[in-house]
Amino acid sequence: MLKFNKITKSYKTYDGEKTIFKDFEFVVNATDFISVIGTNGAGKSTLVKLLVGDEMVDSGEILLNGQSIETLPAFIRKKKIAKVYQDPAKGTAGNMTILENMSLADHKGKVYGLTFGVSKKNIPMYETLLASLGLGLENQLHTLVKNLSGGQRQALAMLMVAMNPPELLVLDEHTSALDPKTAEVVMEKTKEIVETYQIPTLMITHNMDMATRYGNRLIKLDKGEIVMDEQLDERDRINKDELFA
């Protein structure tokens, strides 16, 4: 369970102080797959940054499974929280091969010492995983990842996250830069991971269709406040036009 407790965050600008969140409260339950929507500037991205430690809160508390994490540096939080970015380049290493990327991700949580980075005995397992994406990546193990398409990279990034299921999954518009077909592949993979490992998930999106189709709870942020919080079992009652108003 994730809990935001009286979070306050403001930025100093030339025009004075701009408050993004004031005493913000929010709880993510263990079974939640939350879609977060809201206009630009509503605080969606800031929320995610505060959560993973890319930015620090001014005051308040963030509790992940009972442990307060708001003062921990990003890399320590990311042992437990996986974030998938909008930019597919951020989740994979471009100058390494698919095989090397998979091997690295497979090793998360262990010591990265002076043993060879790729263990050959795991290759069949990687191939099976890659084949499950249906993008033909299993035949390109030795291709540099920078030569893949954005969608392929993002699908690979999701797969790499899945190799070590996190305690919390944060998706920051992770399909918005992809073409509809690959976006669908990536979303299906996301859903599979979330359901298989029962990971509480926070998904920021501008895509209303995906928000309602995949999430089971819908949050709308506006000016740093939650203006709507719906369980999506009642999705039929939600009027999409109203959400975008």
Added chain:
Amino acid sequence: MTATMTEGLIFAIMVLGVYISYKILDFPDLTVDGSFVLGAAVVTRGLTTGLPLSISMIAAFIAGGAAGYLTGFIHTRFNITNLLSGILVMIGLYSVNLRILGRANVNLFTVDHLFSSGNSVIKVIVLIVCVKLLLDLFFKTRFGYMIRLVGDNPNLIEGFGLNPKSYKIYGLVLANGLVAFAGGILAQYQGYADINMGTGMLVMGLASIILGEAICRRGFSVMLSTAAVIGSVVYRLALALTLKIGFAPGDLKLITALLLLSILVMNHHKAGVTNA
């Protein structure tokens, strides 16, 4: 010609250090101008005070590594830009090097060292092949992968729950250790250490790497580390040639700068060279 080649191969060790910081870490590290002399100074001081060669060389590597650590620490801890951090350490090292050497120029004519006897060329070739192979091997290990990620995608290191800053520092330690090691070798090869022998090292390293890349992308695919070694030798040969056709030694830095500029201008497309 042989002497130039040998020198080129010794400098290639330094170039491999620059290759780590510039190419792998994406960190233009000016520390090398100081750590190169540091290595030479430590070896010279070690040998003249009677320490065994192996200990002196290891000490040079460690001293260089410490310099790299300092640059990395200043950069990551105080958020000072990579260029400035390197410059600060480089300038500071000038005094340190002078302290270690005792005076501006110390010769090794009266002590036994690596090149006192035997075939220098073969020794240097063995050395550079070992260093290059070890380095290539290192960058295939998990730890090496992490260092490659520093320049490739530090975000991913964080994603694995590790601190990218630490790996940046480890990379700088390795890079400057190698550079200092090369400085120590060169001091023995030329028979003296000089307080100014490091001036322009980074630029020379960059020139060699870029030259190597430019040569190697025409036609055949090689590892970047190989390209760096080739670049270093070709670069020394080119410099020797310019001296031969009548330029003064003092002109070499200007020629290097112009050479680097012209390659950079021509070098718009990269192909055929794979990283690490």
